Amino acid sequence: MESNFDLVIFGGTGDLALRKLYPALFLADCDGRLHPQGRIIAAARQTLDADAFRAKVGEALQRFVPKVSGDSAAAQTARDACLSRFLDRLTYFSLDVNDGTQFQSLKKSLDERDSKTIFYLSVGPALFTAIINGLKLAGLNTAETRIVLEKPLGHDLASSRAINALVLDAFADSQVYRIDHYLGKETVQNLLALRFGNTLLEPLWNRTWVRDVQITIAETVGVETRGEFYDGTGAFRDMVQNHLLNLLCITAMEPPSSHDPDSVRDEKLRVLRSLKPWSQDTLRENIVRGQYRAGSMAGVPAVAYTTEEGVAAGSDTETYVALRTEILNWRWAGVPFYLRTGKRMAERKAEVVISFKSPPHSIFDSPLAPNRLVITLQPEENVRLYTMAKAPGDGMRLREVHLDLDFKEFFLGRRQDAYERLLLDVLRGNATLFMRRDEADEAWRWCQPVLDSWEQDGTPPLSYAAGSWGPAASSRLTAMAGTAWHEELGI
Numbered sequence: 001m002e003s004n005f006d007l008v009i010f011g012g013t014g015d016l017a018l019r020k021l022y023p024a025l026f027l028a029d030c031d032g033r034l035h036p037q038g039r040i041i042a043a044a045r046q047t048l049d050a051d052a053f054r055a056k057v058g059e060a061l062q063r064f065v066p067k068v069s070g071d072s073a074a075a076q077t078a079r080d081a082c083l084s085r086f087l088d089r090l091t092y093f094s095l096d097v098n099d100g101t102q103f104q105s106l107k108k109s110l111d112e113r114d115s116k117t118i119f120y121l122s123v124g125p126a127l128f129t130a131i132i133n134g135l136k137l138a139g140l141n142t143a144e145t146r147i148v149l150e151k152p153l154g155h156d157l158a159s160s161r162a163i164n165a166l167v168l169d170a171f172a173d174s175q176v177y178r179i180d181h182y183l184g185k186e187t188v189q190n191l192l193a194l195r196f197g198n199t200l201l202e203p204l205w206n207r208t209w210v211r212d213v214q215i216t217i218a219e220t221v222g223v224e225t226r227g228e229f230y231d232g233t234g235a236f237r238d239m240v241q242n243h244l245l246n247l248l249c250i251t252a253m254e255p256p257s258s259h260d261p262d263s264v265r266d267e268k269l270r271v272l273r274s275l276k277p278w279s280q281d282t283l284r285e286n287i288v289r290g291q292y293r294a295g296s297m298a299g300v301p302a303v304a305y306t307t308e309e310g311v312a313a314g315s316d317t318e319t320y321v322a323l324r325t326e327i328l329n330w331r332w333a334g335v336p337f338y339l340r341t342g343k344r345m346a347e348r349k350a351e352v353v354i355s356f357k358s359p360p361h362s363i364f365d366s367p368l369a370p371n372r373l374v375i376t377l378q379p380e381e382n383v384r385l386y387t388m389a390k391a392p393g394d395g396m397r398l399r400e401v402h403l404d405l406d407f408k409e410f411f412l413g414r415r416q417d418a419y420e421r422l423l424l425d426v427l428r429g430n431a432t433l434f435m436r437r438d439e440a441d442e443a444w445r446w447c448q449p450v451l452d453s454w455e456q457d458g459t460p461p462l463s464y465a466a467g468s469w470g471p472a473a474s475s476r477l478t479a480m481a482g483t484a485w486h487e488e489l490g491i
């Protein structure tokens, strides 16, 4: 059982809280993972009474919590019982973050209890300063408290450093949990298990045997209700600077000496520090920036990005990025790492594809496709190894086949959502899956030349049709090295 807690969610009526945080906490509660006296306090500007707030969360749970599998009557009754227990944990605190006296009242209500306090900043970075100062001035930054910072952590290297300086003026870095929900995904954990719980792959996991690595996070959704936020952010800041770089680090890092937070984060940091710095040439040739125009998603017409609600007409914010980089160390020198993300893509999928080198000599007439290890994070969770095999019948005709490891088949039962796992980690005080300050800083430092070059250059992003795989130029990126994106190989 976890210890008693007060979780204060700033932005507690916002999209992320309703869509992700309450559903995750609710499911953890149903599994008996929350302390019976644990409280969840939403802090937001709106004036709402507790009942209206609970009704709002109740509706969000209806919409966003996956239905009980099989919908058996007993399971449903258990969920209903859990719902009333969960709603009883919720309180609402109306707060104007610019009014310091209101933090004093918050402190009073927290002081009455013997519990650990966690502040979750589920707000835009523009509000970080007021909240952190408010907490500090009210003396809410005791050594016992933890603070969770939701991405984006700043807009560029300078603003991220300013936020880190501000938060570290009030809290120790060990109290700060910088969240990147991709690190909480089950298959990302499995990538660690696959790499460091087995000996099979390690001898192959290097420049001698790996030809290239592709990491893709493709989404079919557009900007939904977040047009205004997204238009000021773009795919590079929203997905590359954090999710894609974290996946790259987990894929490429050296084996840590233990699973403790700093051993893992030290190794991730080394990868970030080894990323090939950008040059004028690589900025021009190794990165493709796109924006979706009108198209069709599974036969349904989809509007152009620039006509989405909240997006400025004529906006040149990118909704797609593909890039090629390298990791300058002995393990990886010379191996291309391709990173790619986009909205309104042909399919929703997040995967890491490791392509191995072709056999040095072939004794067969059939062409040999390189072996490929595909680790899929979503929509399915599986690992698939593509190998060559003899097709039945006369002669030696070889065909590509695959060995599949489907985690759902092996591990039955409900999967923890990424936010659920990470929130439980915060309650337990386990920071392994959260970004340390130096990691966040290093990721921004590598990204900054890209942002600067786009700003100076002023060239609009390339256009791609909604429902496609992005601008044609992204295929040229892989073709330069004689390869292709995974889906282009038709397997």
Ligand code: BG6
Pocket (backbone or CB within 6 Å): 219, 238, 350
């Ligand atoms: C968020 C981004 O961090 O991740 C969103 O801000 C994106 O733009 C989302 O849609 C994707 O997360 P997931 O878990 O649905 O792949």
